[in-house]
Amino acid sequence: xxxxxxxxxxHFFNISFAFAEVLEIGWRWIHxxxxxxxxxxxxxxxxxxxxxxxxxxxxxxxxxxxxxxxSPDEHYGYEQRCCRNSQxxxxxxxxxxxxxxxxxxxxxxxxSEALRALKPALPGMLQRAALDVTTVTExxxxxxxxxAQILKAEFIPVYExxxxxxxxxxxxxxxxxxxxxxxxxQVIADFKDGHAEKGVRPTPASSTKxxxxxxxxxxxxxxxxxxxxxxxxxxxxxxxxVDPRRIGIDELVREQVVDGAFKGVKLYTPLGYLPSxxxxxxxxxxxxxxxxxxxxxxxxxxxxxxxDRIQTRSQNRTGKVVPVTFDKxxxxxxxxxxxxxxxxxxxxxxxxxxxxHLNFAHFGGQEHIIKLADQKPDxxxxxxxxxxxxxxxxxxxxxxxxxxxxxxxDGMLDYIRAIIKRYPIVQKRLMFGTDYIMVMQEYNLGGxxxxxxxxxxxxxxxxxxxxxxxFLG
Ligand SMILES: [Zn+2]
Numbered sequence: 422x423x424x425x426x427x428x429x430x431x432h433f434f435n436i437s438f439a440f441a442e443v444l445e446i447g448w449r450w451i452h453x454x455x456x457x458x459x460x461x462x463x464x465x466x467x468x469x470x471x472x473x474x475x476x477x478x479x480x481x482x483x484x485x486x487x488x489x490x491x492s493p494d495e496h497y498g499y500e501q502r503c504c505r506n507s508q509x510x511x512x513x514x515x516x517x518x519x520x521x522x523x524x525x526x527x528x529x530x531x532x533s534e535a536l537r538a539l540k541p542a543l544p545g546m547l548q549r550a551a552l553d554v555t556t557v558t559e560x561x562x563x564x565x566x567x568x569a570q571i572l573k574a575e576f577i578p579v580y581e582x583x584x585x586x587x588x589x590x591x592x593x594x595x596x597x598x599x600x601x602x603x604x605x606x607q608v609i610a611d612f613k614d615g616h617a618e619k620g621v622r623p624t625p626a627s628s629t630k631x632x633x634x635x636x637x638x639x640x641x642x643x644x645x646x647x648x649x650x651x652x653x654x655x656x657x658x659x660x661x662x663v664d665p666r667r668i669g670i671d672e673l674v675r676e677q678v679v680d681g682a683f684k685g686v687k688l689y690t691p692l693g694y695l696p697s698x699x700x701x702x703x704x705x706x707x708x709x710x711x712x713x714x715x716x717x718x719x720x721x722x723x724x725x726x727x728x729d730r731i732q733t734r735s736q737n738r739t740g741k742v743v744p745v746t747f748d749k750x751x752x753x754x755x756x757x758x759x760x761x762x763x764x765x766x767x768x769x770x771x772x773x774x775x776x777x778h779l780n781f782a783h784f785g786g787q788e789h790i791i792k793l794a795d796q797k798p799d800x801x802x803x804x805x806x807x808x809x810x811x812x813x814x815x816x817x818x819x820x821x822x823x824x825x826x827x828x829x830x831d832g833m834l835d836y837i838r839a840i841i842k843r844y845p846i847v848q849k850r851l852m853f854g855t856d857y858i859m860v861m862q863e864y865n866l867g868g869x870x871x872x873x874x875x876x877x878x879x880x881x882x883x884x885x886x887x888x889x890x891x892f893l894g
Contacts (some may be wrong), residue, residue: 424514425886426504426509426516426741426853426886427515427517427885427890428504428516428518428857429716429826429889429892430780430826430854430855431500431518431519431855431856432496432521432522432856432857432858433493433496433646433649433858434489434493434522434642434858435489435490435491435492435496436487436489436533436601436640437605438642439483439485439486439611440482440483440576440608441608441637442482442524442638444609444637445525445636445638446478446525446527447475447572448557448565448568448569450528451475454653455636456526456528457532457572476571478527481644481727483575483579485859487584488858488861489858490601491647493645496857497517497519497649498871500515500517501514501515501795503871504871507875508874509874516656516658517656518659518660518716518854518889518893519646520662520731521578521639521643521646522708523664524692525636526666526692526726527692527726529666529728529731530729530731531647543862554597557613562613562868566614569609569612571772573605573606573609576601577598577601580598580601583862584596584597588638588847589789608888632669633667633668633669633672634668635669639662639667645796646683647659647681647682650682651819658685659683660672660714661677661683661687662687662689664694665694665701666694666700666702671703674707674708674713678707678711678713685713685714685715685716686714687716689724690759690760691723691724691725691726691760692717692724692725692759693755694733694759695733695746695759696764696765696768697736698736701737706773709777712778712894713778714778714893714894715777715778715779716780716782717765717780718758718782719760719762719783719784719807719823720783720785720827721757721789721807722756724785725754728747730747730748731747732745733746738770748760761807761810762781762810762811766812769818777820778892778894779821781840782824783823783827784824784825784828785808785811786808789808789809790825790840790856792806793809794836794840795836795839796841812844814847815847819832820892821850822850822888822892823847823853823879824851824852826860827854827855827859827860827863829860829863829872829873830865834876834877837851837881841881848881849883849888850883851884853880855870855873
């Protein structure tokens with residue numbers, strides 16, 4: 422891997438994945454089964470209308486995923502083509518690190534915590550909850566169809582609006598609305614049939630453990646990445662999406678990363694949990710034992726939890742677990758609250774985990790990078806600058822890295838040079854990443870991923886090869 426170019430941050434998920442998860446959230450939610458099913462709360466409620474919150478959720482998620490219409494292998498092929506056609510003139514195919522995403526808990530305000538607290542009193546209940554992926558029955562099939570079409574009607578106009586924007590020049594074949602509509606109908610049909618895996622070639626089972634909670638979109642995307650990795654063993658190193666609220670997540674890490682096709686773990690904390698969530702400790706332990714790298718979303722942008730108030734928990738280094746409440750009124754944004762790099766001190770200062778291979782994706786985000794780069798040498802560094810916080814962690818911990826993904830701007834290399842001049846450690850820890858396919862919605866790219874590679878022509882070779890190779894181990 423030493424001399425190969427690596428994109429350490431990309432995504433090959435798509436709008437069908439997102440729609441499947443939105444259906445799952447919504448269908449469970451209206452049954453009082455979100456995020457978990459339970460015998461106690463089972464039973465179809467009489468519903469006349471779809472709650473407005475669900476419609477908002479659908480259009481919010483659609484706006485985020487509208488740019489991603491292809492299948493994972495189409496996305497993979499497109500990225501390889503763009504790299505080949507760029508000014509890089511690479512001699513070998515790009516090694517890509519597609520990061521999964523888990524959006525299922527986007528809407529969870531802490532119900533998951535309340536249910537988990539019941540665990541000792543109700544043995545077996547969570548087990549059953551994990552097993553039961555709310556099915557569509559004969560009795561409620563018509564209602565499900567109606568429900569699904571209402572949520573689909575939130576997705577389509579969002580896509581239509583993006584597709585009609587010429588500057589956005591959607592990637593790949595730029596599917597038309599009829600194609601997308603058909604894709605979403607397929608998701609609805611699969612959801613009803615319980616055959617979410619239809620269309621996926623034979624593959625190792627996504628999870629053989631019945632104690633692991635699998636939702637349809639999550640499972641399907643996991644399988645697609647398994648297949649992609651098997652077909653391209655030298656150039657696809659996928660990361661498993663980990664959310665501490667997903668039941669059995671550490672078992673899934675053991676199965677898919679320690680023993681499976683996945684190379685690392687992806688965390689996305691702005692969806693409503695801290696790095697110090699108690700359920701992440703077993704995951705970090707596996708990562709330490711098996712040299713598994715972790716990438717965490719670290720910019721103020723991106724998909725955020727939709728809850729105004731979130732009840733969660735945090736475990737400190739002595740093992741004490743305390744309740745934590747996020748409140749939008751006082752804590753500003755979920756991003757600031759959950760994703761600030763210094764929130765990782767609780768983990769990194771714990772001697773058990775100080776050697777964790779950790780990538781702060783986006784290096785704090787383009788705005789923070791540019792602000793730091795533009796600072797005069799005699800100016801004091803703003804302690805709230807995320808890029809500066811990450812550099813501080815790089816100085817203290819040997820395996821802290823960052824990637825430059827989702828910075829689609831000509832001139833970024835000059836900013837990086839300015840930062841390296843002042844903080845030489847960055848040259849050894851910063852990695853190249855595109856954040857394809859999410860980055861395609863940026864006007865600066867003009868709908869062409871080649872431009873992203875071109876912006877980084879002449880990049881420090883370490884950022885492309887040695888640094889990500891060291892991070893990935
Ligand atoms: Zn990303």
